[in-house]
Amino acid sequence: MKNKDKLISKLTQISSLLITIFLICIISINRDKQIIGISLEEKIQSGNITYKNGYTIVNTSNIVSGIKGFAGATPLEIHINSKGNISEIKPLKNSESPRFFSSLEKNGLYTEWIGLTPQEALEKHVDAISGATYSSNAVIKTFNSAMEYVINNKIVSSYNIKEFFSIKNIIAILVIIFSITLPLFTKNRIIRYLQLIINILILGVWCGTFLSLSMIVNFVSNGVDNINIIIPLLLIIIAFIYPLFGKKQYYCTWVCPYGASQEIINSISPFKINISNKTNKILKIVQKILWVIIMFIMCTGLYFDIMDYEAFTIFIYNQAYLPALIIGFTFLVLSLFVKRPYCKYICPTGYLIRFAERSNYKINNK
DSSP states (O other): OHHHHHHHHHHHHHHHHHHHHHHHHHHHHHHHSEETTEEOSOOOOOOSEEEETTEEEEETTTTOOSOOOSSSOOOEEEEEOTTSOEEEEEEOSOSSOHHHHHHHHHTTTGGGSTTOOHHHHHHSOOOOOTTOHHHHHHHHHHHHHHHHHHHHSSOOOOOOGGGTSOHHHHHHHHHHHHHHHHHHHOOOHHHHHHHHHHIIIIIIIITOOOOOHHHHHHHHHHOSOSGGGHHHHHHHIIIIIGGGGTOTTHIIIIIOHHHHHHHHHHHHOSOOOOOOHHHHHHHHHHHHHHHHHHHHHHHTTSOGGGGGGSGGGGGGTTTSOHHHHHHHHHHHHHTTTSSSHHHHHTOHHHHHHHHHHOOSSSOOOO
């Protein structure tokens, strides 16, 4: 009978994971009209190059493919004057977060190539914008491919693997791997706190790397298109695949930098309070209702930006929405009194993970 119960439990867990994937797929299709990088709508073709008032206008929408930012393609309109110099660069409609994408213009990314010829622009090294790395890298690659098209009359866009193997990315991957392996060898409390602090400083403050509804939707929408997907893929595996092997809530407990921040703050606070069982149950119900509302809003396409209001974005404060910053700081303060209050009573991503890993008919919120 025990083997039968284990089988039913495992099948239930797999079913929960499949339902979760289905929900995210619905959101991805509604928002981006694509799934794992495959477009589900016929693209409207337009002229690649047009001429107006002595200017050559290059539209990258149809001449550049396979290059994606955080949420999708980042097409550009590039104006080249009669002297052969680039005079203007305009971003076209895309699926990137407006707050993140607008930072590219504010930080002068487009002006890097103004006044240069296509050949000079192609040879110039331009760095990504901190805090909007995915978007800026996509814009840079899109621009370079367009210049290659102008010069050679064809696209010759190749991925430079060196861009991924930066010091920051390598250290982030090592920290994630360390988070996976450490608990297998020791349960020492001091070592655990050291690991949490490293997660906060490296994954959170330095790299701005964390799992969120936005990242999950982007992953499902774009699929595995290049090596830049390795870090998000690792986090998704830890959150959704690891539980199939008995490691439930592993991401939330050992990897998430915001969860780690709350736990560290609570561990050094002398102002802890106890929440009664009754209040705890009410707050859990509130979290469930909030999660259902958020998923309904996204699945129906009413407001996709709601996924950008999670507290995790406090780590990329220069790009985050003000309400998200307020939420993030508020729950850090509340952590002085209650251990991981955001994780326990609010976090939509955390609840999604718990929903995906449930192995019985009742979600077990510990």
